[in-house]
Amino acid sequence: RKEVEQDPGPFNVPEGATVAFNCTYSNSASQSFFWYRQDCRKEPKLLMSVYSSGNEDGRFTAQLNRASQYISLLIRDSKLSDSATYLCVVNLLNQGGKLIFGQGTELSVKP
Amino acid sequence: ETGVTQTPRHLVMGMTNKKSLKCEQHLGHNAMYWYKQSAKKPLELMFVYNFKEQTENNSVPSRFSPECPNSSHLFLHLHTLQPEDSALYLCASSHEGLAGGPADTQYFGPGTRLTVL
Numbered sequence: 001r002k003e004v005e006q007d008p009g010p011f012n013v014p015e016g017a018t019v020a021f022n023c024t025y026s027n028s029a030s031q032s033f034f035w036y037r038q039d040c041r042k043e044p045k046l047l048m049s050v051y052s053s054g055n056e057d058g059r060f061t062a063q064l065n066r067a068s069q070y071i072s073l074l075i076r077d078s079k080l081s082d083s084a085t086y087l088c089v090v091n092l093l094n095q096g097g098k099l100i101f102g103q104g105t106e107l108s109v110k111p
Numbered sequence: 112e113t114g115v116t117q118t119p120r121h122l123v124m125g126m127t128n129k130k131s132l133k134c135e136q137h138l139g140h141n142a143m144y145w146y147k148q149s150a151k152k153p154l155e156l157m158f159v160y161n162f163k164e165q166t167e168n169n170s171v172p173s174r175f176s177p178e179c180p181n182s183s184h185l186f187l188h189l190h191t192l193q194p195e196d197s198a199l200y201l202c203a204s205s206h207e208g209l210a211g212g213p214a215d216t217q218y219f220g221p222g223t224r225l226t227v228l
Contacts, residue, residue, distance in 0.1 A: 004153070034216075043201055043219035044154070087154070098167060099217060101154040 001026050004102035006088050011107045017078050021105045023071040023088030030100075032091035033064055035073050038104065039084045047073075047086070078109045114138045115220035117202050123226045124192065132187040132223045134202030142207045143185040144217065145177060148199040160185060161207050192227045199224050 006023045013019050025033075033050035048055065050062040050071055061074040071088055088102035115136045124130050136143065145157040159167035160179040174196075176188040185202055203217040 002153075043221050045219065046216045049216075098156060098159060100156075103151070103153040 002102075003027060003100050004088055004090055006086075006102040006105045008103060009085075009106040011105065012110060013078055013107070014110055015078060015080060017109075018074065018076050019078055019107060020075075021073045021086050021088070021107075023073075023102055025069050025071070025088075025090045025100075027090070027092055028069065029092050030069070030090040033062075033071050034089040034091075034099070035060075035062060035071075036087040036089055036101075037084045038087055044087055044101075075107075078107075080109050080111065083107055083109045114218050115202060115204055117200075117220035117223050119223055120221060121224050121226075123228065124189070125228050126192060126194070128192075129188070129190040131189065132200055132202075132225075134185040134187075134220055136183055136185075136202075136204035136218070136220075138204055138218060140204040140206055140218075141182045142205045142215075143179060143182070144203040144205075145185065145187050146201040146203065146219075148201060148222070150198075154201065158187075189225075192225075194227050197226045 004025050011019055035047040036044040037047045038044040048057050048062055050064045052064055054063045059076045063072045075082055085104040085106045087104045089099050091099055118133045141162050143160045147155045147157055156169050157171045158177045163179045163182055174191050178186040199222045201222045202220040205217045206215040
């Protein structure tokens with residue numbers, strides 16, 4: 001079983017749509033959770049950290065369910081510029097900076 | 112953004128060549144990382160350096176040899192590579208991830224796209 005698993009997509013949505021990405025992780029010792037964004041042929045960049053209580057940053061909302069080992073990212077009112085691959089990332093307890101990446105979910109927002 | 116720079120951006124090499132990838136960070140971080148990203152596969156962590164000391168070697172073949180002369184510079188020396196080593200090699204840096212503590216944000220360089228013929 002993959003350590004971090006995501007829907008590969010692609011998700012093709014019209015501008016203004018709401019889109020949700022799901023991610024599951026296999027190791028219950030995972031302690032930190034992130035969503036990174038990677039544009040085509042560019043490097044990954046942190047989009048947001050994910051906190052146990054859930055957190056929101058503008059149009060982006062992240063949720064964490066530790067019992068189900070599940071993370072989600074919701075994008076509301078999607079823009080053309082949201083088109084990218086979204087990477088679910090976890091960090092294990094006592095592993096310092098070691099991050100484990102999912103394979104990413106590709107999003108394409110169309111006019 | 113010039114927080115983390117990598118050179119060269121593109122590299123084509125034969126299987127018998129020796130080359131080096133360079134990474135430099137200007138963010139005052141003390142942890143640096145090498146990742147490999149192959150098509151349709153997740154980023155794979157290769158090496159981790161904390162305060163110039165290697166703390167992780169993720170079962171990487173010896174044809175990849177990292178070097179960290181100081182906390183701002185990281186190299187990846189390549190020799191006798193195979194075609195399946197063709198990939199995007201990404202460098203990242205962060206403040207040190209303390210054991211038992213949460214990981215800090217990692218900042219990535221633009222990567223070196225490597226093709227092995």
